[in-house]
Each structure stands twice: as C-alpha cells, then as structure tokens.
Amino acid sequence: MVEYLPRSAWNARPPNGGPGNLTVSRVEGAVIHWPGTGSTSVIHSKAAVASALRGWQDYHMDTRGWSDIAYQVAVDQAGRAWTLRGLRTQSGANGDTDVNERYGAILLILVTGEQPSAAMKATTRGVIADFRRIYPRGTAIRPHSAVRPEPTDCPGDPARAAIARGEFTPGHSEDDMTPAQMQELKNFIEARTQAYALWTHRQLRKDLSAVVKAYALDIKNYERQTDAADAARAAAAVWATAPPSLQADGAAAEQPAAPDPNVDPELSLPDLDPFPDAPAAAEAEADAGK
Structure with a gap:
C-alpha cells in the first residue's frame, strides 16, 4: 500500500x-498525465x-472553472504520492464526461x-495497484x-514509452536500472568473482606449500628416529654376544621410542588471509604474478 500525502501537505483549497x-x-483503467508546461x-x-x-489547482479552478485540481493523485520524482481529488472521486482531466467516468487520472x-x-515508477505501480483494488x-x-x-x-514521450514497456504495471519485474x-x-x-578466484588460488597454494613442508619434515624426523632405532637394536645384538666382562663395563644403548603410526603428526598451517575487497582485485592479480 502506498502512503499518500494528504491535501493539507500542499495546502490545497477545498x-x-x-x-x-x-x-x-x-x-476501465487509469490514465497517465503530466503537467505539460513546456518548461x-x-x-x-x-x-x-x-x-x-x-498553482495548477488555482488555474483549474479559477481559469478553467473546474471544481478542483483535475487529477486524482500526483506522483513526483522522489516517489512521493500526493492526494489530489483522491482515487474514488471522478477526475476532470481525461477529456469529456464519458472518458472521465471510465478512467482515473494519475x-x-x-x-x-x-x-x-x-x-x-515504483510508486506509480503502487498507486495503480491501489486503484485496481477499488x-x-x-x-x-x-x-x-x-x-x-x-x-x-x-504525458510526453518518456512516460508514454514507459507505459508501453509495462513499467507502470503492478508486478512489473524490471528492476528500473539504467543501462x-x-x-x-x-x-x-x-571484479568480485576475479578477486575471489585469485584469493582461493593463493590460499590453496599457501596451504599446499605448508603441507608439503610439514610432510618433508615429518619424513626426515621419522627416518632419523628409525635409523636411530635400527642402530640401537644392532648395538644391543652385538653386546648380547660380547663376553660378560665387556658387558659389565658397557651399557646397552638406550633405544629411542619409535613414532606411533596411529597418531597423525601435528601440522602448523597458516591462518587464512582476509578476503580482499573487489576494488583490490587488480592489485591482487599483480601480486600473484610476482
């Protein structure tokens, strides 16, 4: 429902x-008008x-001799709807009596x-929807x-074209955007799509690099621990066959604990970078090429 400014908002005469x-x-319907002042x-x-x-009310009443301003409702460029005669009162704007009885006037x-x-256009669609409910x-x-x-x-070429395109029709799906x-x-x-694609690419590259480094370090640690364990087992075998006197003087090498194969190694991954704003897409692309 449209919110209509009352007649008092424009200090209308009775x-x-x-x-x-x-x-x-x-x-039968509503007719679209404009002031047609030539200005x-x-x-x-x-x-x-x-x-x-x-001013238009004075002209219609004092010069034309009509009972009131001729139209039922006015709509301005800011989308304000102004009560003139009101949607239920017959207008004097459409032409002769027959046309005025068959059509409203906006x-x-x-x-x-x-x-x-x-x-x-949006307010006019609302006014026409209200008109159709009555x-x-x-x-x-x-x-x-x-x-x-x-x-x-x-009502002038621009408004006539808008009527032809259905832009004053309630439920019109056109979003009223200019080209x-x-x-x-x-x-x-x-730009937003490109920025997101670049951000995703950089994050995946960073994460993959971190995983590769962590994996390589894990392998080295595992190999080092495994080699140490093998050496300890070999030393233990040698000491087991040594004479008792040697065993008394030496101590068996302490065998380090082998890594637990059932526990995943702890990885330290980098925090995600903040998602860039769309205007920063070009700068991000330049960074990616470095």
Whole structure:
C-alpha cells in the first residue's frame, strides 16, 4: 500500500462541489498525465511540488472553472504520492464526461524531456495497484493521448514509452536500472568473482606449500628416529654376544621410542588471509604474478 500525502501537505483549497465518486462497474483503467508546461526546470523538492500543485489547482479552478485540481493523485520524482481529488472521486482531466467516468487520472510531475525515475515508477505501480483494488475491472493503463478526444502530447514521450514497456504495471519485474547502472553492477560482479578466484588460488597454494613442508619434515624426523632405532637394536645384538666382562663395563644403548603410526603428526598451517575487497582485485592479480 502506498502512503499518500494528504491535501493539507500542499495546502490545497477545498473543492467547489464536484462530480462525485466513480462508479466501480464503469471504470476501465487509469490514465497517465503530466503537467505539460513546456518548461525544463525540474520540480523535485517537496516544497516545489507543493507550490506547483497549488498553482495548477488555482488555474483549474479559477481559469478553467473546474471544481478542483483535475487529477486524482500526483506522483513526483522522489516517489512521493500526493492526494489530489483522491482515487474514488471522478477526475476532470481525461477529456469529456464519458472518458472521465471510465478512467482515473494519475499525474506524473515531469517536465519536458525528463525521464520518470525508478522511485516515480515504483510508486506509480503502487498507486495503480491501489486503484485496481477499488476498481477490479479497471486494469487498463493508458497515456492521456490515447483516450482524449482532441489531440494531445500528454504525458510526453518518456512516460508514454514507459507505459508501453509495462513499467507502470503492478508486478512489473524490471528492476528500473539504467543501462549505465546495469553495466556498473556487471563490472562489480566480475571484479568480485576475479578477486575471489585469485584469493582461493593463493590460499590453496599457501596451504599446499605448508603441507608439503610439514610432510618433508615429518619424513626426515621419522627416518632419523628409525635409523636411530635400527642402530640401537644392532648395538644391543652385538653386546648380547660380547663376553660378560665387556658387558659389565658397557651399557646397552638406550633405544629411542619409535613414532606411533596411529597418531597423525601435528601440522602448523597458516591462518587464512582476509578476503580482499573487489576494488583490490587488480592489485591482487599483480601480486600473484610476482
């Protein structure tokens, strides 16, 4: 559910009467609008949006003679949803009475040439989902130019293209990333993968080297102990055949204990290096080549 800013957030004037609520069974969908001011000066801050909404309400009521600002809900580039007439009240923005009775009206606060932001598209999807909960048969999403009896450029080419791509449709799976953002994510994943592969290679090489050294040392120790044991056994055999007088003067060589074959030798392996950050991948690769 979308959190809607109330009319008091933009200091709205009270409406002069109005057409009343939409009839649920008649609603076919929602129509997407833009202000169409011809300006390229963006309207992004909360204060700027509130001021613009008051200006458009004054124009609609004082110049056009309408009961209120024409649209039901406005969505800005920051993803804020503003209550205008409200989703249940019939709009005055779509064209003639018949079209206004069959469609709701959502205003995207865009200026000429401006692309809808990811936040704007996400909130608009939420608003349309709320709209469909009220009007289950109202599943169509149309640009104003497709329903108005007279020609209009509303809601502008960028919004019209977004509608065609389904980017305002609830449940749309597109992640709203720009091509540049997609490339940046791809680069990050590739760098992270390379860094992990290099880290794994270096750790395995280090561990294998430690195992080889420990094994070689173990073999030497075993051979040394085995050779000493063999020498002691040979000396004992010689002393056993020696005359008693010699045995009295000498002492049998003390035989060292043989290593226990059932006990694994204790190995001292190095601690793992910390996993490198993705930006350090290039530096790690250079180190690996040294």
